[in-house]
Amino acid sequence: MSYQALYRVWRPRKFEDVAGQTHITRTLQNAIVEQKFSHAYIFSGPRGTGKTSAAKIFAKAINCEQAPVREPCNECAACRGIQDGSISDVIEIDAASNTSVDDIREIRENVKYASSSVPYKVYIIDEVHMISNNAFNALLKTLEEPPKHVVFILATTEPHKIPLTIHSRCQRFDFKPITNQAIVNRMKYILERENVSVSDEALETVALAAEGGMRDALSILDQAISYSEDVVELDDVLAVTGGVSQDVLTEVVQAMFDRDVQKSIQLLDKIIQNGKDPGRFVHDLIFFMRDLLLYKSAPSLEGLLERARVNEPFQSLADIVSNDWIQDAIIQLNQCQQEMKWTNSPKIFIEVAVLTITNRYNEPEHTDSVDSEAVMQLTQKLSRLEKELEQLRQTPVASGNQPVATKERKRPARTGKNTYKIPYDRIREVLKQAEKQALKQVQSGWANFLSKLKGMNAPAHATIQDSKPAAASDEALVVAFKYEIHCSLFLDHKDTVESVLASILNKQLTIIPIPEKDWQELRADFINKHEASGESTSKKDQSTPLIDEAKKLFGDDLVEIHE
Numbered sequence: 001m002s003y004q005a006l007y008r009v010w011r012p013r014k015f016e017d018v019a020g021q022t023h024i025t026r027t028l029q030n031a032i033v034e035q036k037f038s039h040a041y042i043f044s045g046p047r048g049t050g051k052t053s054a055a056k057i058f059a060k061a062i063n064c065e066q067a068p069v070r071e072p073c074n075e076c077a078a079c080r081g082i083q084d085g086s087i088s089d090v091i092e093i094d095a096a097s098n099t100s101v102d103d104i105r106e107i108r109e110n111v112k113y114a115s116s117s118v119p120y121k122v123y124i125i126d127e128v129h130m131i132s133n134n135a136f137n138a139l140l141k142t143l144e145e146p147p148k149h150v151v152f153i154l155a156t157t158e159p160h161k162i163p164l165t166i167h168s169r170c171q172r173f174d175f176k177p178i179t180n181q182a183i184v185n186r187m188k189y190i191l192e193r194e195n196v197s198v199s200d201e202a203l204e205t206v207a208l209a210a211e212g213g214m215r216d217a218l219s220i221l222d223q224a225i226s227y228s229e230d231v232v233e234l235d236d237v238l239a240v241t242g243g244v245s246q247d248v249l250t251e252v253v254q255a256m257f258d259r260d261v262q263k264s265i266q267l268l269d270k271i272i273q274n275g276k277d278p279g280r281f282v283h284d285l286i287f288f289m290r291d292l293l294l295y296k297s298a299p300s301l302e303g304l305l306e307r308a309r310v311n312e313p314f315q316s317l318a319d320i321v322s323n324d325w326i327q328d329a330i331i332q333l334n335q336c337q338q339e340m341k342w343t344n345s346p347k348i349f350i351e352v353a354v355l356t357i358t359n360r361y362n363e364p365e366h367t368d369s370v371d372s373e374a375v376m377q378l379t380q381k382l383s384r385l386e387k388e389l390e391q392l393r394q395t396p397v398a399s400g401n402q403p404v405a406t407k408e409r410k411r412p413a414r415t416g417k418n419t420y421k422i423p424y425d426r427i428r429e430v431l432k433q434a435e436k437q438a439l440k441q442v443q444s445g446w447a448n449f450l451s452k453l454k455g456m457n458a459p460a461h462a463t464i465q466d467s468k469p470a471a472a473s474d475e476a477l478v479v480a481f482k483y484e485i486h487c488s489l490f491l492d493h494k495d496t497v498e499s500v501l502a503s504i505l506n507k508q509l510t511i512i513p514i515p516e517k518d519w520q521e522l523r524a525d526f527i528n529k530h531e532a533s534g535e536s537t538s539k540k541d542q543s544t545p546l547i548d549e550a551k552k553l554f555g556d557d558l559v560e561i562h563e
């Protein structure tokens, strides 16, 4: 016997099998028993919530030979004929493929005739919002005066696309996303009869991933069953859905809140190396944080949690993180999710988001130890500011006639986490001393350096991995960073990075970061000026105007210089 998917085998045959929609099924049952049912219904709701199943059960119940009944008997000729589709009085139409006016006119012609083998003709039109306006108009004529022996059930995921004139002639039922608990209960019922063992944790995770759809839940369950060895465990479900476990999410949030940059980045790296989907991870993280916030605000609303199960680690996390911190983190992650849509390397955006959240000042609510740490950081910041202020006082104000380009700044001072002030003068000094040989030496050791750094300090590596050496003298190295934000994040790891680089090159270089786009400008500008003043650039810098022009046009990577 060929294998049948669970959701096909276990399509509900009775109202009581339709999970999580008792507010609808009970109303329908009462109307059927009292013979007061309507002749036109709209069943709206997300996919996989039981709309067409309920429609078919309704068709059986009103046509059952035992009628009036609360449930179809599923034994009589009428019930069986409707179930297997052999009775032509119950017609299922997929509006996604039958949307022409002619199709609807045909229905209109046919409704006039009495049903042939059961009392009621039932038209179930799925995805009804897909039919054209003209077709709706044709349908409207029928709905205005439906014959007594006809029932229309219009199912749709997008009720707002159905004209008001149709709405006003139908009784509408809104199918809700099925609660996780209802999905779990239904799966348990099915699994008992299929003789398959699945751990509770795994079932809950299937329900979370299905997002309120029974059909999705059963197809994930199907995949997990074929993936697993014997008993279906949490890992089997996570492997099928590409999700990460709540334990991992808890650990990531905890590390970010502890401002443990190294651990946050290492966890992220591991998640992605394990083949988890980056988009899915951010999505799950957002929902996890949302649940954390909800739980903190109203612990009694545990039933409304979408992603998280309340366990001990979850509770202790909720105890320490502040609402503000979570809200901030959610904003960062949301932004990251938007940006990820337009890139082929989503990992960078997640890293930046994780670093930003991790580096953010957090305001713990209950822990004194973290509290004092925060105070210490503030004190450090304050004394740094005082020092800078003192320096400013001692430096005479620059006279107005000094030619300074508008973008230039005298000192490489940092004012905030995300703004990086480029030390133009220092970079120019390096350019004047730059040696092609020195740059070549750095370039040849760069890959080694990156891999050594990654092993020693992942967060530091994350800040510099997308950058490249741009110019080098005997003492300093200008590094062009693809993302401006990485320049300022890099400064937190400057000493570590420089010492690792020194261990590879056997000489100490001071690294000066500059965003790539500013580097291109500065470099072109520098070369122009030197040409104008008659100095030769070919010796100090590795480019000639021609090559430089070519690089400007095609980018550094695409131009190879053959001597």
Ligand SMILES: [Zn+2]
Pocket (backbone or CB within 6 Å): 063, 064, 065, 066, 072, 073, 074, 075, 076, 077, 078, 079, 080
């Ligand atoms: Zn029956």
